Amino acid sequence: MPIVINSLEYQLPADPRVSLLDFIRDHTGLPGTKKGCDHGQCGACTVILDGVRINSCLTLAVMHDNCDVITIEGIGSAEQPSALQQAFVKHDGFQCGYCTPGQICSATAMLAEIAEGWPSDATQDIGTRPSLSDEEIRERMSGNLCRCGAYPNIVAAIREVADAGQ
Amino acid sequence: MKNFEYAGADTVERATMLCAENGTKAIAGGTNLIDLMKLQVETPARLVDLNSIDDRRIEEEEGGLRIGALASNTAVAVDQRIRSDYPVLAKAILAGATQQLRNKASVGGNLGQRTRCFYFTNIDQPCNKRDPGSGCGALTGVARIHAILGASRHCIATYPGDMAVAMAALDAQVELSGLANKSRMVAVRDFHRCPGYTPELDNILEPGELVVAVHLPAPVGGTQLYRKVRERSSYAFALCSVAAIVDVKRGKIARADLAFGSIAPKPWVDQRLTQLLVGEKPNMALFEKAADILVDGARGVGDNDYKIPLVRRTLIATLCEATEI
Ligand SMILES: Cc1cc2nc3c(=O)[nH]c(=O)nc-3n(C[C@H](O)[C@H](O)[C@H](O)COP(=O)(O)OP(=O)(O)OC[C@H]3O[C@@H](n4cnc5c(N)ncnc54)[C@H](O)[C@@H]3O)c2cc1C
Ligand code: FES
Ligand code: FES
Numbered sequence: 001m002p003i004v005i006n007s008l009e010y011q012l013p014a015d016p017r018v019s020l021l022d023f024i025r026d027h028t029g030l031p032g033t034k035k036g037c038d039h040g041q042c043g044a045c046t047v048i049l050d051g052v053r054i055n056s057c058l059t060l061a062v063m064h065d066n067c068d069v070i071t072i073e074g075i076g077s078a079e080q081p082s083a084l085q086q087a088f089v090k091h092d093g094f095q096c097g098y099c100t101p102g103q104i105c106s107a108t109a110m111l112a113e114i115a116e117g118w119p120s121d122a123t124q125d126i127g128t129r130p131s132l133s134d135e136e137i138r139e140r141m142s143g144n145l146c147r148c149g150a151y152p153n154i155v156a157a158i159r160e161v162a163d164a165g166q
Numbered sequence: 167m168k169n170f171e172y173a174g175a176d177t178v179e180r181a182t183m184l185c186a187e188n189g190t191k192a193i194a195g196g197t198n199l200i201d202l203m204k205l206q207v208e209t210p211a212r213l214v215d216l217n218s219i220d221d222r223r224i225e226e227e228e229g230g231l232r233i234g235a236l237a238s239n240t241a242v243a244v245d246q247r248i249r250s251d252y253p254v255l256a257k258a259i260l261a262g263a264t265q266q267l268r269n270k271a272s273v274g275g276n277l278g279q280r281t282r283c284f285y286f287t288n289i290d291q292p293c294n295k296r297d298p299g300s301g302c303g304a305l306t307g308v309a310r311i312h313a314i315l316g317a318s319r320h321c322i323a324t325y326p327g328d329m330a331v332a333m334a335a336l337d338a339q340v341e342l343s344g345l346a347n348k349s350r351m352v353a354v355r356d357f358h359r360c361p362g363y364t365p366e367l368d369n370i371l372e373p374g375e376l377v378v379a380v381h382l383p384a385p386v387g388g389t390q391l392y393r394k395v396r397e398r399s400s401y402a403f404a405l406c407s408v409a410a411i412v413d414v415k416r417g418k419i420a421r422a423d424l425a426f427g428s429i430a431p432k433p434w435v436d437q438r439l440t441q442l443l444v445g446e447k448p449n450m451a452l453f454e455k456a457a458d459i460l461v462d463g464a465r466g467v468g469d470n471d472y473k474i475p476l477v478r479r480t481l482i483a484t485l486c487e488a489t490e491i
Binding site: 015019038119139 | 400
């Protein structure tokens with residue numbers, strides 16, 4: 001069975017060593033997802049797999065028979081950017097832009113997690129629904145590093161979209 | 167990455183049969199194993215993917231909760247029953263790794279993650295755990311993250327996980343299944359092992375044996391805390407951590423279940439602390455005494471000496487917070 005990426009089907013690779021990240025970048029013509037560390041430490045490779053964000057570098061493509069993946073290309077386009085993509089532009093949520101696809105995939109999934117009421121390490125009382133303080137945003141986005149240090153603007157961009165959605 | 171054969175297994179029986187063969191490893195989330203395979207620290211000839219095994223449920227059972235080995239770390243941490251009845255477990259999981267990693271990581275894989283250090287993950291360095299007999303680079307090298315309790319002169323790596331520390335405090339049980347469907351229960355406290363002369367063995371799993379589930383006891387209430395001390399406030403392994411379940415009734419400590427992370431090759435439990443604390447009125451002198459008992463026999467190799475006062479203070483602070491003194 002194939003893997004579905006941004007609503008298109010692809011055949012899985014024959015070589016089991018191919019990571020999901022390398023598969024996306026090299027076998028499907030979708031170079032938006034980035035490779036930073038290749039060891040789960042930076043978040044540049046974040047994609048949304050069956051509705052949740054993961055690091056595509058730490059998993060094998062062959063393990064994803066019949067799975068559904070959304071990459072940055074599936075989130076929006078230059079013509080039709082998503083609300084988060086627009087907010088990142090408006091708030092200068094990047095400098096070189098290398099971490100940005102991962103940041104936006106991660107933030108997209110994060111807003112859904114908040115809507116589901118998932119707690120984080122920054123949640124004061126994990127028995128209750130979390131609110132989206134800046135501290136919560138920072139904790140929840142801590143898996144996405146930015147070497148350019150655009151963090152304050154990334155938080156501002158996410159904050160704007162989160163507040164608009166409430 | 168070295169080449170390997172990839173096989174799926176949709177039943178535990180089939181997976182244990184395949185895993186019992188030489189050079190075969192199980193893979194669940196892959197967040198630890200693939201990392202180590204890229205570094206050629208792990209070079210399995212075959213991987214057995216457990217993800218088709220239908221056991222990721224979290225369900226109530228007599229006297230507690232059963233968590234299937236393939237439940238994701240996230241599924242456990244966001245479960246309302248766990249957040250209300252076993253908050254120490256939800257807190258410990260949320261304090262570990264990142265949301266992306268927790269979404270992929272499984273409960274079985276979290277327990278199975280390697281006890282490790284920088285010498286283990288660098289194949290150019292000596293390491294008795296990776297390459298028995300090659301020596302331990304950490305003994306005379308960089309050892310700021312290493313063990314102060316339970317280590318041997320063959321290995322001083324720590325078990326770095328957070329989830330298992332909370333499970334040890336809760337005295338959860340691990341259900342294992344081996345060849346020919348042979349199953350057994352082992353306390354989380356006894357699942358990981360100290361290195362002794364055989365640091366290559368992190369835990370008590372026999373060839374082919376798999377973690378099938380974790381069983382939590384009936385809810386015990388009390389104040390449940392997980393305090394993790396690390397070099398930055400998020401996305402870092404612990405330098406030391408304390409999982410505490412403490413209950414004070416009529417001014418006296420009625421329960422004090424404690425487990426410690428990242429100070430030993432396994433989640434560290436010292437029953438002497440519980441024996442000392444239970445029945446006493448919470449007070450600073452008592453907590454100091456408990457901390458003395460904990461680090462009695464602790465030893466650093468230089469770089470990690472700081473962990474002795476650090477875990478002492480972390481325990482005292484956690485007990486003060488739990489008992490509100
Ligand atoms: C950047 C980074 C930061 C991290 N930070 C933290 C942290 O702060 N705290 C923390 O606790 N952890 C941390 N981790 C580790 C993470 O929690 C583990 O990688 C994860 O829990 C492993 O689960 P998995 O399902 O992906 O395991 P896998 O990688 O699939 O497997 C790990 C090991 O367990 C074995 N295994 C898997 N399933 C079973 C089973 N059912 N029975 C028997 N053996 C099995 C495998 O053969 C393998 O040896 C971090 C990891 C990374 C990459
Ligand atoms: S490339 Fe995957 S986390 Fe850095
Ligand atoms: S914008 Fe350059 S790394 Fe984030």
